[in-house]
Amino acid sequence: MTAVPQSTGRELTSPPTDGISNLRFSNHSDNLLVSSWDKSVRLYDASANALRGEFMHGGAVLDCCFHDDSSGFTACADHTVRRLVFNHSREDILGRHDAPVRCIEYSYATGQVITGSWDKTLKCWDPRGSSGQERSLIGTYTQPERVYSLSLVGNRLVVATAGRHVNVYDLRNMNQPEQRRESSLKYQTRCVRCYPNGTGYALSSVEGRVAMEFFDLSEAGQSKKYAFKCHRKSEAGRDIVYPVNSIAFHPIYGTFATGGCDGYVNVWDGNNKKRLYQYPKYPTGIAALSFSRDGRLLAVASSYTYEEGDKPHEPDAIFVRSVNEVEVKPKPKMLPNPAT
Amino acid sequence: MPPRKELCRNFQRGSCRYGDHCKFLHDTPPQSQSSPFGFGTQTGTQFQHTNPQQQKPNPFGFGVQHNAQVRGANDFGSRPNQFKPFENKWTRFSPLNTNSSSSLRQSDSQTSAPNHKCTDPESCKRQIIEDFENERPLWKLTCYGHNKNGPCDIVGDISYEELRALAYDEAKRGLSLQSIIERERSLLNSKLVEFQSLVQKPYAISSNASISTQNSVAGVSPNTPTTIQSGSPPSVSTFGQLGASLNTSRMFGAASSYTFGQSHSFQNYSQASSTFQGNNSPAISSHQNPFSTSTISSHMPTAAYNPAEVPMSGANSALDVTKSIQLMNNTHSGNSNMDNSIWMKAEWKIGEVN
Numbered sequence: 033m034t035a036v037p038q039s040t041g042r043e044l045t046s047p048p049t050d051g052i053s054n055l056r057f058s059n060h061s062d063n064l065l066v067s068s069w070d071k072s073v074r075l076y077d078a079s080a081n082a083l084r085g086e087f088m089h090g091g092a093v094l095d096c097c098f099h100d101d102s103s104g105f106t107a108c109a110d111h112t113v114r115r116l117v118f119n120h121s122r123e124d125i126l127g128r129h130d131a132p133v134r135c136i137e138y139s140y141a142t143g144q145v146i147t148g149s150w151d152k153t154l155k156c157w158d159p160r161g162s163s164g165q166e167r168s169l170i171g172t173y174t175q176p177e178r179v180y181s182l183s184l185v186g187n188r189l190v191v192a193t194a195g196r197h198v199n200v201y202d203l204r205n206m207n208q209p210e211q212r213r214e215s216s217l218k219y220q221t222r223c224v225r226c227y228p229n230g231t232g233y234a235l236s237s238v239e240g241r242v243a244m245e246f247f248d249l250s251e252a253g254q255s256k257k258y259a260f261k262c263h264r265k266s267e268a269g270r271d272i273v274y275p276v277n278s279i280a281f282h283p284i285y286g287t288f289a290t291g292g293c294d295g296y297v298n299v300w301d302g303n304n305k306k307r308l309y310q311y312p313k314y315p316t317g318i319a320a321l322s323f324s325r326d327g328r329l330l331a332v333a334s335s336y337t338y339e340e341g342d343k344p345h346e347p348d349a350i351f352v353r354s355v356n357e358v359e360v361k362p363k364p365k366m367l368p369n370p371a372t
Numbered sequence: 373m374p375p376r377k378e379l380c381r382n383f384q385r386g387s388c389r390y391g392d393h394c395k396f397l398h399d400t401p402p403q404s405q406s407s408p409f410g411f412g413t414q415t416g417t418q419f420q421h422t423n424p425q426q427q428k429p430n431p432f433g434f435g436v437q438h439n440a441q442v443r444g445a446n447d448f449g450s451r452p453n454q455f456k457p458f459e460n461k462w463t464r465f466s467p468l469n470t471n472s473s474s475s476l477r478q479s480d481s482q483t484s485a486p487n488h489k490c491t492d493p494e495s496c497k498r499q500i501i502e503d504f505e506n507e508r509p510l511w512k513l514t515c516y517g518h519n520k521n522g523p524c525d526i527v528g529d530i531s532y533e534e535l536r537a538l539a540y541d542e543a544k545r546g547l548s549l550q551s552i553i554e555r556e557r558s559l560l561n562s563k564l565v566e567f568q569s570l571v572q573k574p575y576a577i578s579s580n581a582s583i584s585t586q587n588s589v590a591g592v593s594p595n596t597p598t599t600i601q602s603g604s605p606p607s608v609s610t611f612g613q614l615g616a617s618l619n620t621s622r623m624f625g626a627a628s629s630y631t632f633g634q635s636h637s638f639q640n641y642s643q644a645s646s647t648f649q650g651n652n653s654p655a656i657s658s659h660q661n662p663f664s665t666s667t668i669s670s671h672m673p674t675a676a677y678n679p680a681e682v683p684m685s686g687a688n689s690a691l692d693v694t695k696s697i698q699l700m701n702n703t704h705s706g707n708s709n710m711d712n713s714i715w716m717k718a719e720w721k722i723g724e725v726n
Contacts, residue, residue: 342549
């Protein structure tokens, strides 16, 4: 129902009853998959604003992803990786980690499910076979620290872990990372997302900054990297520095939105280094963002992320807003500075 | 003449090839770059005036070279600590650059060297202070590295999901909200102290990390939230105040939301608190001198969960909990926040606590 007309977007009905850990649009339709701390994974039809299905798990669900429009995968705090088929309400366990599974991605390029966990490993699974870890596990790759975020583009996988480590893998050769890096930000990494054009990734941290990095290690490539401050509030001469929880790239324009614990969603043009838009403040911090496959809709999970411990907070909600071109389309480049 | 006086833009970005021969001026500008949204601004105003040949921390702005490509592995090896004047290679060839895979060797040497390779400890210290002054993030349980692309100075990252997952687990096990909050609070306090000691002694980094005893994690148990080692350094007060304000206002459950009426696992924090609900089990009261320097915490976990009223599944769960905390955060040093009044203030609004 339209709780607040258009200023925050349409609020989805029957949202999860506890914090939202992640949400994703499908690549095939406007179906939205939402994973939550209330141990459920819910499938919504975002355009119709209807709940289509729900699965309950054994523990908080920390991440979810689509496979195709009728099936998906989830990463759960009870250490399991599950496979779900929505139409038939079937689920089974694809495999397990030794600690809560924090992130999950499905690679269309290789047909594998990739999961990262707090047990400091990355695992690749083959979802086609029958369930059981023996059959489906393709490989286990140790990371320097607990995995906090993952992102895929084409054949590249970027893994961000605790302790500010970042590993870049080529999915075709997972035995060792293609690149081993440290984050160029100074504090804990929150989220990493690859550019849709595959040239690099954006990395956000708890210190209200986003770093734009590139895979190309040549001088030319590395000269383009930069970082910028965002999601901060100035107060009495000092900044209140909010973590940036989520980054989502617009599939068509390549611009991206960031959501922070301050409750704001900003849209940025990475090439021109400008902010394009700021959406009105949401009731509480932004836990997750996702653009629909055509970029017309933006789903915003306004859900308290526990960054201040346990405290009373606004109810967790999901808002789906229509995206206007002016909010996400890059502006033409400004003329170069006449000085020198 | 105008070209001479003008600042070299490339030099500011660290990419001027001409070095000494450049016809523009190689100097650090007075905070001239600013633009909306913080792009291109320099945060470290103090650093504007420092010697450009010091290893300047990269300003947080657009267009800054972030330690891009190392020219060759050899270069790295041969110049660990040298920065020639006016040679702006320091931004790129900072020894902490680890971008290329060929620099795996470098990353090895980084991790093995306890001291990082800043030529000027003063500027690094200043940078750390600057960072903490202006940019301390809301989320405190974070790692920190004062050099970008370099290893962390403060380790022991915890994400909020981990904290939350742990709290949920504990709640499931039957721990009271109070004790969960207490545990979180002491985690926070010990982390704040870690940050404080980094500011004071940036090169005692490795030793700080090693100070973290596993006991400290155990000490996280509600019984004695702070395993006190020695007197608090006076400067703790700055963070202490922060801690206090955080504690009272936001962090980890404003105590007002939670009543003291909860009778389970109602641990005593100090002798004074014996006036509170007398759930002292004798085992705990024996630990009532938390203010001694001994690391009592080693036997904390078991003692902490002894109170008969807590229907715990034995001390094991406590140990599990502490172990899982250890897994997450193994650098919480034993010198947690000594200033009891801070957490007490937050917690014990009823009655005096001192």
